[in-house]
Amino acid sequence: MEKDLGREIMEMRECYRNGNTKPMSWRRSQLQALRSFLQDYEVPIFRALNLDLGKHYVEAFRDEVGLLKKSVNLALNDLKRWMTSTGAKLPIIALLSSAELVPEPLGLVLVISPWNFPLGLSLEPLIGAIAAGNAVVLKPSELAPACSSLLANTLPKYLDNQAIKVFEGGPAVGQQLLQQKWDKIFFTGSAKVGRIVMSEAAKNLTPVTLELGEKCPAVLDSLSWSFDKEVAIKRIIGAKYGSCAGQACISIDYVLVEKSFSSTVVDMMKAMIKTMYGDNPRESHSVARIINKHHFLRLKNLITDPNVKDCIVFGGSMDEDNLYIEPTILVNPPLESAIMTEEIFGPLLPIITLDKIEDSIDFIKKRPKPLAVYAFTKNEDLRKRMVSETSSGSVVFNDAIVQFAADTIPFGGIGESGMGKYHGKFTFDTFTHYKAVARRSFFTDFWYRFPPWNNHKLELLEDSYNFDYFGLLLVILGLKRSRKTFHVN
Numbered sequence: 001m002e003k004d005l006g007r008e009i010m011e012m013r014e015c016y017r018n019g020n021t022k023p024m025s026w027r028r029s030q031l032q033a034l035r036s037f038l039q040d041y042e043v044p045i046f047r048a049l050n051l052d053l054g055k056h057y058v059e060a061f062r063d064e065v066g067l068l069k070k071s072v073n074l075a076l077n078d079l080k081r082w083m084t085s086t087g088a089k090l091p092i093i094a095l096l097s098s099a100e101l102v103p104e105p106l107g108l109v110l111v112i113s114p115w116n117f118p119l120g121l122s123l124e125p126l127i128g129a130i131a132a133g134n135a136v137v138l139k140p141s142e143l144a145p146a147c148s149s150l151l152a153n154t155l156p157k158y159l160d161n162q163a164i165k166v167f168e169g170g171p172a173v174g175q176q177l178l179q180q181k182w183d184k185i186f187f188t189g190s191a192k193v194g195r196i197v198m199s200e201a202a203k204n205l206t207p208v209t210l211e212l213g214e215k216c217p218a219v220l221d222s223l224s225w226s227f228d229k230e231v232a233i234k235r236i237i238g239a240k241y242g243s244c245a246g247q248a249c250i251s252i253d254y255v256l257v258e259k260s261f262s263s264t265v266v267d268m269m270k271a272m273i274k275t276m277y278g279d280n281p282r283e284s285h286s287v288a289r290i291i292n293k294h295h296f297l298r299l300k301n302l303i304t305d306p307n308v309k310d311c312i313v314f315g316g317s318m319d320e321d322n323l324y325i326e327p328t329i330l331v332n333p334p335l336e337s338a339i340m341t342e343e344i345f346g347p348l349l350p351i352i353t354l355d356k357i358e359d360s361i362d363f364i365k366k367r368p369k370p371l372a373v374y375a376f377t378k379n380e381d382l383r384k385r386m387v388s389e390t391s392s393g394s395v396v397f398n399d400a401i402v403q404f405a406a407d408t409i410p411f412g413g414i415g416e417s418g419m420g421k422y423h424g425k426f427t428f429d430t431f432t433h434y435k436a437v438a439r440r441s442f443f444t445d446f447w448y449r450f451p452p453w454n455n456h457k458l459e460l461l462e463d464s465y466n467f468d469y470f471g472l473l474l475v476i477l478g479l480k481r482s483r484k485t486f487h488v489n
């Protein structure tokens with residue numbers, strides 16, 4: 001296996017070196033093929049997502065297939081513009097010159113994806129990597145086997161197999177891939193494996209993008225209008241339980257509210273869960289399932305912890321055979337318990353009460369930087385402080401998760417939640433090197449650029465860095481001075 005993998009990757013590198021992936025025509029044909037795959041295989045994709053995660057096909061379309069179609073269309077529409085060099089100015093000292101930023105592909109890149117959005121998080125980076133003209137190896141997660149085998153068995157029917165390959169497998173295959181030399185590794189997954197990826201990449205000085213997780217807080221201000229409260233609760237419940245049952249990196253991990261508002265919040269959340277999932281959410285087709293027994297038991301342990309279980313105010317029922325966990329709400333689990341120190345990644349929602357909503361800023365600042373901070377508030381001062389005083393991949397006011405669907409703003413983490421960014425043109429940039437190309441005429445030079453040195457040349461050099469051409473002309477004509485004569489003994 002190792003030998004074959006190494007050989008295949010060598011052949012892919014050769015294919016890249018031959019320039020096969022660089023022409024716009026190749027990139028366009030691959031993106032069009034990817035679009036056809038999404039069209040032709042829409043129903044099998046829905047089935048695979050349902051088999052792996054119990055996702056409803058509407059949720060699957062909203063969060064994965066629909067977004068991918070949007071992304072591939074954007075890449076096809078904007079490809080020419082993205083591939084065009086942009087002009088830049090050089091300093092005056094480089095008289096009669098021009099410069100440009102020439103986008104060039106990075107080369108042979110590796111994309112490693114997780115199980116929770118197994119199609120979306122595999123193909124979204126793939127779209128940008130292809131648009132940027134790279135050869136790509138994709139390793140989907142072994143924990144979503146139906147989606148992984150769908151990608152491995154069908155993508156080769158659509159894409160150029162010499163330049164784009166899918167390698168299936170778990171950590172062992174991941175490790176074998178990390179032993180190879182890449183020009184970029186784009187990894188989505190846990191911080192634990194992210195650290196392994198980064199240390200393996202360091203051996204070859206390979207750049208990495210790490211799309212990781214963390215605990216994303218939602219600050220819920222005591223909104224005075226009942227309409228605003230209702231909207232906020234709907235968006236919180238929809239984001240928490242309605243996107244892969246909380247198994248999403250940008251899911252709301254916990255909610256911060258003022259003490260006096262918490263019982264209202266709990267009552268409204270209970271009612272909203274009923275509205276969305278009925279009296280018995282277990283029977284609802286709109287509740288995704290936990291990916292596997294390991295994660296089921298991990299989540300079970302979080303709420304059966306003796307210090308936590310009495311904090312459950314809603315839900316808490318489980319069915320191990322069906323990997324089902326009821327949408328669950330807890331109030332004030334101990335801050336040092338696992339549910340409040342580890343990323344929850346499931347349908348459990350702790351509510352933490354504070355004396356004043358402004359205390360939420362300190363609460364967030366004391367913890368690792370999250371992928372997203374959500375705040376439901378009309379308080380402009382709080383909004384400003386949230387943006388300027390907390391640090392996170394993104395900040396969203398009055399909603400959650402919607403930022404993932406945007407291709408106009410970058411998506412990515414900071415600190416423990418990752419590094420690098422993508423979506424829309426940012427994905428193209430992530431897989432592109434902007435080569436600086438500068439050009440000068442042989443015609444003439446400023447005399448003061450070259451030795452022998454004297455103080456007048458020092459003054460003119462400083463003026464060149466401080467003024468535009470007109471200012472510099474005034475200096476040369478003696479009509480302007482920028483600094484006093486300078487003597488070094």
Ligand code: NAD
Pocket residue numbers: 112113114115116117121139140141142143169170171172173174175178188189190191192193194196210211212213214248249343345371413418
């Ligand atoms: P994971 O880190 O366990 O696995 C991710 C991928 O890495 C899988 O393909 C897996 O096979 C591979 N892998 C595992 N061990 C490896 C090793 N030793 N060497 C090489 N490859 C290895 O993550 P997961 O459980 O699939 O996903 C959950 C995590 O991903 C959560 O922390 C979540 O927050 C994060 N996540 C982040 C984003 C984001 O966009 N920032 C999106 C989804 C999930």
